Amino acid sequence: MNSKITNRIAISVIIACAVAMAAILISMLGYILVQGVSSISWKFLTTSASPFLAGGGIKDQLWNSFYVLIITMLLTVPIGVFGGIYLAEYAKPGKLTSFIRTCVEVLASLPSIVVGMFGMLVFVNYFGFKYSVFSGALALTVFNLPVIVRVTEDGFRSLSRHQKEGGLALGLTHWHTIKTILLPAAFPSILTGIILSAGRVFGESAALLFTAGLSTPDLDFGNWNPAAPNSPLNLFRSAETLSVHIWAVNTGGIMPDVQTIANGSAAVLVICVLLFNLFARMIGKIINQKFSGK
Amino acid sequence: MIQMEKNIVSFTNNTVTKELPIQINVENVNIFYGDNHAVKDVNLPIHEKSITALIGPSGCGKSTFIRTINRMNDLIPSARCEGMIGYKDVNILNPKVDVVQLRKEIGMVFQQPNPFPKSISENIQLPLRFAGVRNKKMLKETTEDCLKQVGLWDEVKDRLDRSATSLSGGQQQRLCIARALALKPNVILLDEPTSALDPVSSAKIEELLLELKNSYTIIIVTHNMQQAARIADYTAFFYQGELIEFGKTKTLFTNPEKKSTSDYISGRFG
Numbered sequence: 001m002n003s004k005i006t007n008r009i010a011i012s013v014i015i016a017c018a019v020a021m022a023a024i025l026i027s028m029l030g031y032i033l034v035q036g037v038s039s040i041s042w043k044f045l046t047t048s049a050s051p052f053l054a055g056g057g058i059k060d061q062l063w064n065s066f067y068v069l070i071i072t073m074l075l076t077v078p079i080g081v082f083g084g085i086y087l088a089e090y091a092k093p094g095k096l097t098s099f100i101r102t103c104v105e106v107l108a109s110l111p112s113i114v115v116g117m118f119g120m121l122v123f124v125n126y127f128g129f130k131y132s133v134f135s136g137a138l139a140l141t142v143f144n145l146p147v148i149v150r151v152t153e154d155g156f157r158s159l160s161r162h163q164k165e166g167g168l169a170l171g172l173t174h175w176h177t178i179k180t181i182l183l184p185a186a187f188p189s190i191l192t193g194i195i196l197s198a199g200r201v202f203g204e205s206a207a208l209l210f211t212a213g214l215s216t217p218d219l220d221f222g223n224w225n226p227a228a229p230n231s232p233l234n235l236f237r238s239a240e241t242l243s244v245h246i247w248a249v250n251t252g253g254i255m256p257d258v259q260t261i262a263n264g265s266a267a268v269l270v271i272c273v274l275l276f277n278l279f280a281r282m283i284g285k286i287i288n289q290k291f292s293g294k
Numbered sequence: 295m296i297q298m299e300k301n302i303v304s305f306t307n308n309t310v311t312k313e314l315p316i317q318i319n320v321e322n323v324n325i326f327y328g329d330n331h332a333v334k335d336v337n338l339p340i341h342e343k344s345i346t347a348l349i350g351p352s353g354c355g356k357s358t359f360i361r362t363i364n365r366m367n368d369l370i371p372s373a374r375c376e377g378m379i380g381y382k383d384v385n386i387l388n389p390k391v392d393v394v395q396l397r398k399e400i401g402m403v404f405q406q407p408n409p410f411p412k413s414i415s416e417n418i419q420l421p422l423r424f425a426g427v428r429n430k431k432m433l434k435e436t437t438e439d440c441l442k443q444v445g446l447w448d449e450v451k452d453r454l455d456r457s458a459t460s461l462s463g464g465q466q467q468r469l470c471i472a473r474a475l476a477l478k479p480n481v482i483l484l485d486e487p488t489s490a491l492d493p494v495s496s497a498k499i500e501e502l503l504l505e506l507k508n509s510y511t512i513i514i515v516t517h518n519m520q521q522a523a524r525i526a527d528y529t530a531f532f533y534q535g536e537l538i539e540f541g542k543t544k545t546l547f548t549n550p551e552k553k554s555t556s557d558y559i560s561g562r563f564g
Contacts, residue, residue, distance in 0.1 A: 093371070160408070162406050162408035163408060163410065163411075164369075165366060165402075165404060166404065166410065166470070167410070168366065168397065169364065169401065169402035170397065170401070170420075170421035170473060170474065171394050171397040171421060171425060171477060172424050180420055181412075184411070185410075185411050292411045292412055292457050
C-alpha cells in the first residue's frame with residue numbers, strides 16, 4: 001500500500017514537471033510569435049534597418065546571423081569532432097587527458113560575456129581583426145568548440161564496444177574502423193549536439209557585442225566578391241546579428257517603431273531556430289538512412 | 295557421475311581419427327591484466343582444419359586466451375602477454391607483427407552478434423573493400439558466396455540493402471560469421487558464439503561450424519559442455535587460468551586424466 005502511494009506520488013510529480021516545462025515553453029513561444037508575427041512581412045525581411053525612421057527591416061541582420069553561424073560551424077565542427085574522436089578513441093587515460101577534459105568543461109561553461117570581452121582583447125585588438133564577422137565567429141568558436149568536442153566524445157563512448165571490436169577483428173585499421181563504422185553510428189547523436197549548439201550560436205548576443213560589432217556597412221547584395229568592403233561575404237567587415245540587433249534596438253533605438261522591430265526580430269529569430277532544427281533533423285535522417293541501410 | 299554424463303552427451307561428429315597437422319602452437323603463454331595473472335603457462339597445439347573447444351567455468355581465462363590469438367587484447371591497456379603463439383613461423387605475440395594482416399588471417403566472431411549498423415551486403419563488403427577488393431562483380435559474388443556458406447542467402451537475398459540490425463539474433467550471428475569468411479581467413483576464433491542465441495539458432499550455427507571445419511581451423515570458447523562434445527575434435531579444459539587438460543574430445547569427456555576435469559564435466563562445479 002505504502003509503496004503504491006509513493007509510486008503514484010512520484011509519477012504525479014514527474015508528470016507535473018513535464019507539464020510545467022511544456023507550458024513554459026509553449027507560453028513563451030506563443031507570446032513571442034503572437035507579438036511578433038504581425039510585424040513580419042516580406043518587406044520587413046528584405047529592407048535594411050533604418051537608424052531613425054519607421055519602416056526599417058532586418059535584411060542585413062538576418063544575413064549576418066546566418067553568415068556568422070556558418071563561419072562558426074565551419075570552424076568548430078571539424079576541429080570539435082576530431083578533438084572528440086581523439087578524447088574518446090586515442091587519448092590514453094592519464095593526467096594529460098583528464099586535464100584536457102577539464103579544460104573542455106570549463107571552456108563550455110564560461111559566461112558568454114566573458115568570452116566576448118576575451119574576444120575583443122585577443123581577436124579584435126591583439127590580432128587586429130577589428131569588429132568583424134571573423135572576430136565574432138572566433139569568439140563563438142571559443143564556447144561552441146567544447147560543446148562539439150563533448151557531444152562527439154559522448155557519442156563515441158555510448159557506442160557498444162562490440163562495434164569497434166567487430167571492425168578491428170575484420171582486419172580494419174583503427175582509423176578505418178572509426179571512419180566507416182563508429183563515426184556513422186555516432187552520427188545521429190553528434191548531429192543532435194550540433195543542432196542544439198547551432199541554436200545557441202544563432203541566438204547569441206553577449207559574445208558578439210564586442211567582437212562582431214553593433215553596425216553593418218551598407219551591404220550590396222549584388223556584389224559577392226569577398227574582398228569588397230560592402231560585400232555580404234566580406235569576413236572583415238562589422239556585422240550586427242539579429243539577436244544583437246534586438247538588444248541594440250531595445251536599449252538605444254530612436255526609431256518610432258522600436259517595439260514592432262524588436263517583436264518582429266524576436267519572432268524571426270525563433271522561427272529560424274525552429275526551421276533550422278527541422279531541416280537538420282530531416283537531413284540527418286536521410287544521411288543516417290544512407291549509412292545504415294533501410 | 296561420469297556414467298550419467300555419457301548418456302546426455304553424444305559424440306556423433308567427432309570424426310577425427312588420425313592426428314592433423316598443427317597450425318598454431320602455443321608455448322608457455324602467460325597473460326596478465328595489471329597484477330592479475332589471468333592465464334598461466336599454457337601449452338597447447340591447435341590442429342589444422344579441426345574444431346578445438348575451450349571449456350571451463352566463468353573467469354577461467356578461456357576468453358582472455360582466445361582473444362590473444364588475434365591480439366584483440368591489445369585493446370585493453372593493462373593487458374600483457376608473455377610466451378609464444380607460433381603461427382606460420384612467427385610469434386603472434388611479437389609486437390612487430392602487423393595485427394591488421396594477422397586479423398585478416400585469423401578472424402573472430404564474438405559472443406554478442408555485432409553486425410555493423412549498415413546494410414547486409416555492406417557488412418560483408420566493407421572489410422573486403424578495405425582489403426583492396428574494388429571489382430564490383432567480385433564483391434557481389436563474394437557476398438553471395440559467403441552468405442550461401444552460412445546458409446543465410448535464401449533468407450536475405452531479396453533484402454541485401456536492408457539494415458543488418460533488422461535481422462534476428464541468429465541471422466545476425468551467421469552474418470558475422472559470413473563477414474569473417476569473406477576475408478578467406480585460415481583460422482576462425484569464436485568466443486561463445488551461441489550463448490546469446492536461442493536453441494534453434496544455436497543448432498544451426500553448430501551445424502555450420504561442422505561444415506566449415508573442412509576448410510578452416512576453428513577455435514571455439516563455449517560454456518556449454520554438450521556443445522563442445524557435439525562439435526569439437528579437440529577440447530581444452532581451463533580452470534583458474536591454467537590449462538588443466540587437453541586432448542581429443544571423446545577421450546577428455548569419457549576418460550579424463552585429472553580429477554578437476556571429471557568434476558567439471560560431471561557438473562560438480564562451474
